Amino acid sequence: MKSPRTRRHPESAVRAEQSAGEAGQGKAGQEEAGQEETEEGKTRQGKIRQGKIRQGETRQGETRQGKTGRRKTGGRCSGARRSGGRKTGRRVDFPRAGRTGPRRWIPSWRLVSGLSALGAAVLGGLFAVLYLQLDLPAANREASQQATVYYWADGSRMVSVGDVNRQDVTLDHIPASVRNAVVAAENEDFYDDFGVSVMGIARAALSVLGGGETQGGSTITQQYVKNRYLTQEQTATRKIKEFVLALKVSNRMTKPEILEGYLNTSWFGRDSYGIQAAAHAYYGVPASELNPSQSALLATVLKGADSYDPSLSTANHRRAVDRWSWVLDRQVETGALTAGERAKYTTFPEPKKPAKPTSQSGQIGYLVDIANKYIKRRTGLSGKDLALGGYRIRTTFEKSKVRALAKAVDRVREERLDPKKRAADREVQVGAASIRPRDGAIVAAYGGSDAVEHFTNNADTSGVPVGSAFKPFVYAAVLEHGAVPEAVAAEPDAVPASDLPTAARADDGLSGSLVAGENTPYLRAGEKVGLRVVRDMAVRSGLLEESLAELEPEFSIGTSTPSAVRMAGAYASFVNKGTRSEPYAVTEVEQDGVAIDGLDPPRPVAAMDPEVAAVVSASLSEVAADAIPSTSGFRLGPNVLGARTGPNDRLRSAWYIGATPGLSTAVTMFRSDPEKGHLLGMNGVGGEDSERGSAFPPLIWHAYQRAVDPDSLSGSPLLPALPVPATGGAARVAPSA
Numbered sequence: 001m002k003s004p005r006t007r008r009h010p011e012s013a014v015r016a017e018q019s020a021g022e023a024g025q026g027k028a029g030q031e032e033a034g035q036e037e038t039e040e041g042k043t044r045q046g047k048i049r050q051g052k053i054r055q056g057e058t059r060q061g062e063t064r065q066g067k068t069g070r071r072k073t074g075g076r077c078s079g080a081r082r083s084g085g086r087k088t089g090r091r092v093d094f095p096r097a098g099r100t101g102p103r104r105w106i107p108s109w110r111l112v113s114g115l116s117a118l119g120a121a122v123l124g125g126l127f128a129v130l131y132l133q134l135d136l137p138a139a140n141r142e143a144s145q146q147a148t149v150y151y152w153a154d155g156s157r158m159v160s161v162g163d164v165n166r167q168d169v170t171l172d173h174i175p176a177s178v179r180n181a182v183v184a185a186e187n188e189d190f191y192d193d194f195g196v197s198v199m200g201i202a203r204a205a206l207s208v209l210g211g212g213e214t215q216g217g218s219t220i221t222q223q224y225v226k227n228r229y230l231t232q233e234q235t236a237t238r239k240i241k242e243f244v245l246a247l248k249v250s251n252r253m254t255k256p257e258i259l260e261g262y263l264n265t266s267w268f269g270r271d272s273y274g275i276q277a278a279a280h281a282y283y284g285v286p287a288s289e290l291n292p293s294q295s296a297l298l299a300t301v302l303k304g305a306d307s308y309d310p311s312l313s314t315a316n317h318r319r320a321v322d323r324w325s326w327v328l329d330r331q332v333e334t335g336a337l338t339a340g341e342r343a344k345y346t347t348f349p350e351p352k353k354p355a356k357p358t359s360q361s362g363q364i365g366y367l368v369d370i371a372n373k374y375i376k377r378r379t380g381l382s383g384k385d386l387a388l389g390g391y392r393i394r395t396t397f398e399k400s401k402v403r404a405l406a407k408a409v410d411r412v413r414e415e416r417l418d419p420k421k422r423a424a425d426r427e428v429q430v431g432a433a434s435i436r437p438r439d440g441a442i443v444a445a446y447g448g449s450d451a452v453e454h455f456t457n458n459a460d461t462s463g464v465p466v467g468s469a470f471k472p473f474v475y476a477a478v479l480e481h482g483a484v485p486e487a488v489a490a491e492p493d494a495v496p497a498s499d500l501p502t503a504a505r506a507d508d509g510l511s512g513s514l515v516a517g518e519n520t521p522y523l524r525a526g527e528k529v530g531l532r533v534v535r536d537m538a539v540r541s542g543l544l545e546e547s548l549a550e551l552e553p554e555f556s557i558g559t560s561t562p563s564a565v566r567m568a569g570a571y572a573s574f575v576n577k578g579t580r581s582e583p584y585a586v587t588e589v590e591q592d593g594v595a596i597d598g599l600d601p602p603r604p605v606a607a608m609d610p611e612v613a614a615v616v617s618a619s620l621s622e623v624a625a626d627a628i629p630s631t632s633g634f635r636l637g638p639n640v641l642g643a644r645t646g647p648n649d650r651l652r653s654a655w656y657i658g659a660t661p662g663l664s665t666a667v668t669m670f671r672s673d674p675e676k677g678h679l680l681g682m683n684g685v686g687g688e689d690s691e692r693g694s695a696f697p698p699l700i701w702h703a704y705q706r707a708v709d710p711d712s713l714s715g716s717p718l719l720p721a722l723p724v725p726a727t728g729g730a731a732r733v734a735p736s737a
């Protein structure tokens with residue numbers, strides 16, 4: 001039976017619909033069963049303003065009230081949705097009810113703010129517990145310092161080092177120029193902060209946790225805590241401890257006390273802890289006599305003496321000058337200096353040369369220097385860590401070979417140089433290094449006359465042009481990317497270059513030009529094959545890219561300045577059939593009986609095609625035979641390779657590299673201005689017939705080689721039979737019939 005048609009007021013309809021929603025699912029279903037379709041009515045919609053419905057003209061339309069019963073609202077209705085109310089019955093509305101698609105997974109601001117507040121409360125509670133439980137540990141960790149002991153390759157003791165060089169001074173003996181420079185450079189808000197940098201600790205912790213590079217950002221208070229109470233390890237745990245302890249220190253100590261402690265415990269390099277030791281080490285004066293310019297330099301080396309001590313390298317000097325100037329400028333910005341006072345300091349305050357302890361006299365100091373560089377490069381330990389001591393360091397240096405190399409240098413100097421009578425023989429320096437080709441171990445080095453008197457390590461310092469000794473890398477690059485010699489003798493017992501076919505030795509004249517020391521063919525070859533290709537070959541062979549010169553035409557004839565260690569290692573590529581190993585000086589480092597990671601011997605890598613190495617080696621054997629004079633009918637065998645500078649080299653240096661299957665040794669001689677450090681000319685060194693000193697490095701090598709491995713000078717040939725090469729591709733050398 002049809003119900004009578006009715007006209008409902010819109011407001012009544014809303015109330016009825018709300019009642020239906022509140023009645024629940026069951027009641028709505030009953031209403032659906034008992035209701036019939038109402039007659040269409042026309043209503044005119046009104047506008048809803050401020051919660052009131054104004055009635056207007058109505059228009060008939062079809063409505064089906066059964067929809068109210070079928071919709072599962074859980075106590076909600078369309079009117080409730082329009083008014084924005086949401087009652088889900090859940091404590092946490094996530095995923096969000098009433099939303100569809102990705103919007104269900106976007107948390108509301110109430111949820112986000114609530115969780116943030118909860119997280120902050122938990123972290124605050126944890127921090128409070130940590131702050132209450134973590135107390136300042138015992139200080140003066142340097143007081144329990146142990147010596148660091150270095151051992152020879154055979155396990156015998158080489159030297160023991162590790163006395164802490166520190167003398168504490170009170171703040172009234174530290175000039176304002178030092179305090180102002182350090183605060184301006186390290187922590188300009190020092191006097192106003194709470195002892196910590198929240199942003200700095202967060203940035204550093206995230207970097208460490210993410211496996212990235214370690215970062216700084218600590219305040220002076222945090223650095224003092226690290227120096228005084230903690231280790232130097234870069235971990236999130238240590239950073240958190242540093243943060244908490246810095247707050248405690250800031251609450252217990254005044255700012256002047258913290259600054260005094262920081263300046264007395266900081267590492268300035270040159271085995272110096274504290275500003276007083278640093279003032280003596282760099283300028284030979286007590287801290288109280290430092291001027292603003294010197295103070296700025298000492299504030300500079302606080303950033304890292306290994307990178308900013310200007311005496312260690314040319315790159316260090318450049319970085320030190322830049323930061324020294326910046327520190328002075330920063331003091332103008334912070335108000336510690338006026339612009340007029342800053343203008344007085346425009347000349348860089350060169351510090352004095354570093355001094356070695358007497359226990360490191362002779363060659364010992366140079367060997368320790370080489371070992372420490374290798375350790376820092378491979379393990380991440382800093383110079384400060386090593387200076388704190390407690391390490392047992394086992395090196396690759398062989399005592400007998402180190403002594404033989406020093407004796408060979410001294411003998412040639414005594415017999416051939418006369419600095420009292422010949423001005424050109426003064427200020428002559430020698431550097432040398434000897435490496436085991438099969439694995440790259442550095443077995444001997446000569447860094448200078450005495451590490452206590454001559455600080456620069458001539459064996460492991462770049463800066464001396466290598467001249468014609470660089471040409472074999474050009475030759476190898478041409479062979480791999482250009483013309484290829486026709487054949488190499490296949491007999492395993494003899495491959496002298498003189499027996500090779502003319503085409504194999506010629507190769508556009510590079511083989512003969514290498515022996516004769518001619519430059520023009522190598523200038524052309526470098527241009528033809530490409531200087532980038534030549535550079536890549538040198539780097540693959542073991543030279544450091546930062547020691548290589550600009551890619552100008554003269555690049556191919558040796559304007560680069562690699563160290564003796566690197567040249568000896570690179571020539572191992574030729575003697576070792578095209579493979580090389582990174583030079584290494586340390587086999588093991590222990591602290592408290594625990595081995596430090598990162599010191600596994602380097603693995604051999606391919607530097608060039610083995611057949612290319614064989615062809616270059618054949619030419620180098622002729623160079624060696626020509627460089628070492630024949631005595632008593634003796635002539636070097638083909639297993640000895642050599643390269644040298646000669647009369648056509650116009651550079652201020654002399655080189656010889658000699659390589660056998662057992663040893664690869666590089667020797668360099670040069671003259672250096674002791675005050676300015678730049679190279680002096682080699683004309684007339686040792687007399688007019690010395691070819692600018694080029695006659696002497698071969699003599700040093702020969703004396704050393706005869707002392708340590710005399711059988712190698714005329715032993716079995718180096719080059720084995722070569723396999724039949726595949727056609728095409730990279731350069732190959734075909735065996736002769």
